[in-house]
Amino acid sequence: MSRCRGSYRVGAFCRAAAFLLFQLFLLDHLAAREAFPLREELAARGFSVESFHRDGLRVSAELRHRQGFPVVISSASGVGSDQVERFLGLHELLEDLPGLQIGRIRLALEGSRMTAVVLPREYRLQGEDYLAYLPGGMRFVFEEAWTYDFRLLVESFSLRVQGQFLTARQLSERIISAVENPAGYIRSSDPYYLAQRLEQQQRVLEDLGQRLQEQTRALEDQRQAQAAALAQTSEELTRTFREALTLMENELERARRGVVLLEGRSLFGSLRDLSPQALAAAFALLGEEPSLDPEELRERVNRTLPEGVAPLHRRHAEAVLAVSRGELPER
Numbered sequence: 215m216s217r218c219r220g221s222y223r224v225g226a227f228c229r230a231a232a233f234l235l236f237q238l239f240l241l242d243h244l245a246a247r248e249a250f251p252l253r254e255e256l257a258a259r260g261f262s263v264e265s266f267h268r269d270g271l272r273v274s275a276e277l278r279h280r281q282g283f284p285v286v287i288s289s290a291s292g293v294g295s296d297q298v299e300r301f302l303g304l305h306e307l308l309e310d311l312p313g314l315q316i317g318r319i320r321l322a323l324e325g326s327r328m329t330a331v332v333l334p335r336e337y338r339l340q341g342e343d344y345l346a347y348l349p350g351g352m353r354f355v356f357e358e359a360w361t362y363d364f365r366l367l368v369e370s371f372s373l374r375v376q377g378q379f380l381t382a383r384q385l386s387e388r389i390i391s392a393v394e395n396p397a398g399y400i401r402s403s404d405p406y407y408l409a410q411r412l413e414q415q416q417r418v419l420e421d422l423g424q425r426l427q428e429q430t431r432a433l434e435d436q437r438q439a440q441a442a443a444l445a446q447t448s449e450e451l452t453r454t455f456r457e458a459l460t461l462m463e464n465e466l467e468r469a470r471r472g473v474v475l476l477e478g479r480s481l482f483g484s485l486r487d488l489s490p491q492a493l494a495a496a497f498a499l500l501g502e503e504p505s506l507d508p509e510e511l512r513e514r515v516n517r518t519l520p521e522g523v524a525p526l527h528r529r530h531a532e533a534v535l536a537v538s539r540g541e542l543p544e545r
Contacts, residue, residue, distance in 0.1 A: 250275060252298040259302055261285070268292075273323075283316045283335070289323035297323055300356050304330055307360065310382035313338035328356040339390055347393060354379060371396040474533040487524040495519065496526055496534045504539075508532045 250256075250263045260280040267274050271292050277285040285301075287293065301321060308314060317335030321328065333351040337344040346367075353364040360379040365372050366389065373392045379385060392399040474493060479485055495515045500506060506514070512531040519525060 251293060251295040252302075255302065256298065259305065279316075281316070283318055285319040285321060287321045287323070291323065291325055293323065297328060300328055300360075301330070304354055304356070304360055304379075307379055307382055308332065311337075312382070312386060313344075326357065330354045330356075339386060344389065344393065347389075366392050368393050368396045371400065373399055473537050474530055479529070486527050486530065488526075488530055489519070489524045491523055492516075492519055492526040492530070493534070496531065497538065500534065500538045506535075508535055511535065 250266050253263060256263070256277065261277045262280075264276045264278050264284070265274075271290060273287070273289045273293050275287040275293065277287070279285070289297075308316065313336070314334055315336040316332060318333040320331045320333075322330075331351050331353050334345055334348060337348065348364070349367060350365060352362065354360055354362050361377065362379050362385060363374070363376045365374050367373075373396055375385075375388055375392060377385075377388070474488060492515055495518055496511060499511060499514060508528055508531040511534065512526050512528050515531070516525040
């Protein structure tokens with residue numbers, strides 16, 4: 215009997231606790247509905263207040279539209295009627311965007327500034343779903359009027375779409391033109407992107423200029439090294455040539471002397487004296503006056519020889535003439 219009474223008490227306690235929790239939830243929900251501004255205007259536009267929490271001036275709330283998408287609101291300075299009206303104005307513009315089905319809206323309030331990030335569930339324009347071009351959603355900002363500022367990813371381009379949100383048609387046309395001709399859109403509508411590209415190109419040009427200067431210096435160093443090596447090689451070749459020329463001249467002189475000595479032998483074959491001075495003077499004189507005959511050559515050479523030097527013999531003079539003219543005298 216006592217066990218039955220105990221079970222009954224536990225059950226009654228649980229039912230009472232559940233009823234109290236339900237009452238608290240209902241009161242909290244009703245308080246949220248009462249505290250959030252412009253509830254009737256929101257309801258007329260299809261929004262219901264799902265939750266509303268206030269901690270001093272900090273507010274967090276969630277609305278839900280009859281189409282099913284949530285609106286998450288955060289504010290550090292409360293939510294006023296003016297801000298709700300501005301949001302409803304944005305929603306009216308969004309409703310006019312053809313093909314847009316909203317998946318979620320995040321609304322951040324900072325004083326008089328409002329930022330709304332719209333994450334589409336689908337955005338179909340001209341038979342194509344543009345959702346893939348909007349990985350970050352669509353960002354709208356209110357300061358004095360609603361503006362849009364977001365990016366489209368088209369091919370390898372990141373296109374910034376920015377401007378005042380005047381009409382849904384104007385925004386739709388800008389998005390379509392950017393997707394259909396991204397390069398043309400950049401040239402005409404995205405100065406920020408062009409500035410970035412220009413800065414990148416300037417950095418590339420500066421890098422190329424620096425590399426060109428380094429290569430120029432390297433080539434100049436190489437040229438100077440090659441010039442020094444060439445000068446050294448040229449000097450070595452000149453020295454070698456001069457040495458070879460001197461050697462050849464000495465060999466030629468010895469050959470001439472040998473021929474003249476042999477051709478100037480006596481009747482019995484003995485070699486007559488032939489001084490180097492007389493031989494050199496004979497060849498030098500023939501170089502100046504090649505028409506001299508042997509006797510004239512002998513006489514003029516012997517007149518120039520100093521005392522004590524063996525005079526030039528006629529046979530030697532004939533041999534010098536033969537060597538100079540490339541012919542040997544007849545015996």
